Structures are given as structure tokens and as C-alpha cells.
Amino acid sequence: MANHIHPATSVSSPSMANPDTSAARSGFRERFFNPAARQKLLAFASLLLLMIFFSVASPNFMEVDNLVSILQSTAVNGVLAIACTYVIITSGIDLSVGTMMTFCAVMTGVVLTNWGMPLPLGIAAALFFGALSGWVSGMVIAKLKVPPFIATLGMMMLLKGLSLVISGTRPIYFNDTEGFSAIAQDSLIGDLIPSLPIPNAVLILFLVAIGSSIILNKTVFGRYTFALGSNEEALRLSGVKVDFWKVAVYTFSGAICGIAGLIIASRLNSAQPALGQGYELDAIAAVVIGGTSLSGGTGTILGTIIGAFIMSVLVNGLRIMSVAQEWQTVVTGVIIILAVYLDILRRRRRT
Template identity: 80%
Template sequence: MANIQNPASQAQQPGQGAFAAIKARIFHPATRQKLLAFASLLTLMVFFSFASSNFLEIDNLVSILQSTAVNGVLAIACTFVIITAGIDLSVGTLMTFCAVMAGVFLTYMGLPIYIGIAAAIFFGALCGWVSGVLVAKLKIPPFIATLGMMMLLKGLSLVISGTKPIYFNDTPGFSAISQDSLIGNLIPALPIPNAVLILFLVAIAAGVILNKTIFGRYTFALGSNEEALRLSGVNVDFWKVAIYTFSGAICGIAGLLIASRLNSAQPALGQGYELDAIAAVVIGGTSLSGGTGTILGTIIGAFIMSVLINGLRMMSVAQEWQTVVTGVIIILAVYMDILRRRRQ
């Protein structure tokens, strides 16, 4: 009897194993967090569509996509740093500084557009490198190091620009980086701005780097157990500086997007963007304690923040109350992260 039943039970094992693998993946904490975040995004959209008849209009949806592009790119930059159990409070002012430097090269010096694009990314990487050195080599806590960089870059942006906006009216094609629609030219029914296309290209590239390269593996390892990584012979300081440098370069892309959207570099802009970016990262499931996080979750979190802010504006909620709601969302997101860590 045992010999007759055994083949049948063995035949069922592959199916059972596949089902168990799918079940384990669905109920994995990281997957549950992304599903919860996506459900929250859909709930917000349904709520605001009933609260305001104009919410689902094409122009408003395009506006949400535009604002998500900038915040989403900044959030991607923050994701790498937060996975290492660090924090970067300078991403907002770094974005502005990169926009100002693009203005210096394009408007003040009259150089070709590709030089301005390269300059924005270069200065973003350079400032990220400085932050990385402060954290990795000088052992300054990330909160303090990046807080200092935030104030430093805010001042530099004002000094270099003379406290006045730098306009790109004499740089043909610069506004097309963010405002034109390559997809809309091919499919007129989908006027999706180029900024959104750039966001998803950056997200795909960042996802591949985070999950498929040694750079990504060391990013997770730094957040999981930095000392164990050091004892295994890895140059921890080098990789930490590299991660902050990479994050800074992504902030340079965000600087180009917002400058192109406004067709100007606004030196007083930027402070406060870091809060929305960090909130998007935490809502998307990246732990402030480090070691876990996904780019997909971060993008969902960025859309949640954009939909929330846009919906509150459509409901004519005062700016100060929008700030209150944002603060509450950040506190709740961090508390949920603490609860997740306790369960694990």
C-alpha cells in the first residue's frame, strides 16, 4: 500500500511546492507592505474623486504626475541612503543647488544644454560625495552631517544666484525635459509628461542596481549589519561614500526636472521636499532602521504623497493644514515601521 500511495503523494509535491512558494511570497512582510500601500493609494483616489468633481480631470492628473516625478526621483535617492540605516536631509536643497548650477552653465555662461545637464548631475554627485565623506570618514552622524549640508547648500544657492531666479528662456529645449510629452506625440490620448517617463526610467535603473548588482547587495548589507560586513573584509567606508555619491547624482536629475518644469532655477525653493521624499520612502516599506526596502514601494509612496497633497488642495484645505496632515502621515509611517520591526 505504501508503495502504491507514495508515487501519488510525490506527484502532488511539485504543485504543492509552487503553491507554497507563491503563498510565502504574497504573505512576505515586504509584499504585504507594498500591497497595503497600493490599496491606500487607490482608496485616496476614490475618496478625492468623490470629494472633488475636478480631481479626475486630465489636467489635474497630469499635475499629479508632474509633482510625483520630482518627489519620486528624490525619494529614490533617499531610498539608497535609508536602506543603509542613514538619512539625508539635504536632498531638497541639493536639488535646488543642482538646478542653480545648471542655470549658471546654461544661462550665465551660455553653454550647450548637454553641458548644463552634465553639470547638474556632477554637482549632485559631488555634494553627495562630501556628505558621504562626512558620514563615513569623519564619523559625523548622518542626521547632523546632512542637516549641515542642507543649510550649506541653501546658502550657496542664494549666493551663487544673487538671491534671484535664473531663467532658461534663452536655452531652447530645456523646458522639454520635463514638460513635453514624447509618449503624447506617439499616442495623443496619453499626454504623459517626459518628467514621468524619466521618473520610471530612473526607477527601473535604480531597481536593477539595487537588486542585481554588488552595489545593491552592499547597500542592504550596510543596513543589516555594518560591522559584520566590515569584519568580512569589505571596505565599508568606500561603499558608504559611493552610495551617498550615487544618491546625490539622482538628486541632480531631480534638479533638472524641477528647473525644466518651472523653466527657472528658484534658489529659495527646495527646503521641505526632503520631508515628502522621506515620507514616501517609509510609506513604501523601507525601514528607517536599514536593511530592507524596494524601489517599487518608494514609487507607490511618492504617488500617495502627491495624491494626498493634490486632493487636499482640490478640497480647498488651507496650506497650514496640509502641512499638519503631512506631519501626521510621517509620524504614522514611522510608527508602522517600528511595529513591523518588532514583529520581525
């Protein structure tokens, strides 16, 4: 009698033959072709296209001095954007990051120049007053239930006024503070590799980015940051102290603004009390361009850094092409509107 073999048992599908391969492919698609990854790739492609365009439009764009200038300007905006990333992931907003940066720079000037304290205390002062300012904003939002937009708008004006009052409306110079300018202007990388004179400010940016990314993705603090933006009420019902973590996010964001204050004060070798307002717009634009949703719940530090470089390259390229300052502002405004509109489109597609 002939042997009959059932077709279902004689031929196996590829996925059944090698389930590990199928799972690996699925994991690869999920990792590299999800909406967040596509947004980062799109932002990076936009950055490359901008650099190619400005390189063709002006031969001065790719000069070493100009590239270093782009890196230096990105250092300040990038650190502020990292601070904004945490807040925006919680579905909040912080309009005070620019003036908070200035306030921290002024307080560093008071500690180092007016009081004659050593450099480490000046650095600690920047971090402390940044964290304190963020804590106040967080308490107003979490405990008094003031909307983040209004609370941080008020904090922006408050810190701007305090900076002017404390400094007497005059810049505070660090000429007598040994080693302060080295924080941002010297180059540890250049000492090791003379052909790469990358300022310390850029090194600080990437160290802050790496540390912030680890905290955001590998810690309980990071998980609660995402959860606050995804579904705050569900987090509250699960027994988590929502107000505590919300205040913690704004405090942490404020401390990062303190680092930005150190960078800009060291770069200018002075604390300029009238500086700061307007930086928050570039920072928020960098965050949104990098793929962080204004509705909260999603975002990456890598995307934010790419967004910060896009903003810096755009402004620098327009300046190299001798575009008038007022038109540079117009272009920046258009970019912000487009970035927010693209975020709205992304949210519609998900729903």
C-alpha cells in the same frame, strides 16, 4: 499466502507525490505574502482608496489636467524619494536632498545661462554637482564618523546658503536656452499617443525607477547597499571596504538628486534658489510609506514610487477640496508620524 503491503508504501502524501507543486506553492507564498509584499499591497490599496475618496469628494479630481498635475508633482518627489531609498536602506538618512536638488538647478543655470554653455553640459553639471554633494556627505559620515542626521543637516544648510550666494538670491531663468523646458514639459508619449499627454518628467521618473531598481536588485552595488543596512560590522569583518561603499551610496543618491534638479528647473523654466527645503520630508515619508525600514536592510523602489504617489494624491486632493495650506501641512505631518510608527510596528513583529 495473502500479499500484505505496508501502508507507508501504498499511500503517498501530496507533497511526496508532486514535490515540484509543493515547492512552487511555497515559493508563491514566500514571494507574494512576505512582509515586504504585504506592505506594497497595503500601500497600493491605500492609494486606490485615496483616489476613490477624492473622486467622490470633488468631480474635478479626475479631470485630465488635474491628473497630469499629480503626475508632474510626483516626478520631482518620486526621484528624490528614490535617492532617499538607497540611503535609508543603509540605515542612514539624508536631510539635504531638497536643497541639493536646488543647488543642482542653480549650477545648471550658471552653466547654461551665465556661461552660455550647450545644453548637454548643463545636464552633466546637474549630475556632477549632485554626485559631488553626495560624495562630500558620504565622506563626512564614513571617514569623520559624523552621524548621518547631523552630517546631512549641515549639508542642507550649506547647499541652501551656496544656492543663494551663487545666484545672488535671484532666480536664474532659462528663457534663452533652447530645448531646456522640453526636458520636463514636453511629451514624447503624447507625440506618439495624442490621448496620453504625459509630460517627459513622468517618463524620466519611471526610467530612473526602472534603472534604480535593476541596480538595487541585480548588482554588487545593490547587494552591498542592503548589507550595509542589515549588518555593517559583519560586512566589515568579511573584508569589504565599508567606507568606500557607503560613500558610493551617498554619491549615487546625490546624482539622482541632480536629475530631480533638472526636472524642477525645466518645469519652472528657472532655478529658484530659495526653493527646496521641505522636499526632503515628503521624500522620506514616501520611502517609509512604501515599506523601506528606517532601521535599514529592507526596501524596494516600487514601494517608494507608490508612496510618492500617495503623498502627491493626498496633497492634491486636499488642495482640490480647498483645505487651507496650514491644514495640508498638519495632515502631511500626521502621515509622516504614522508612517514611522508603522515602521516601528513592523520591526517589532520581525523580532
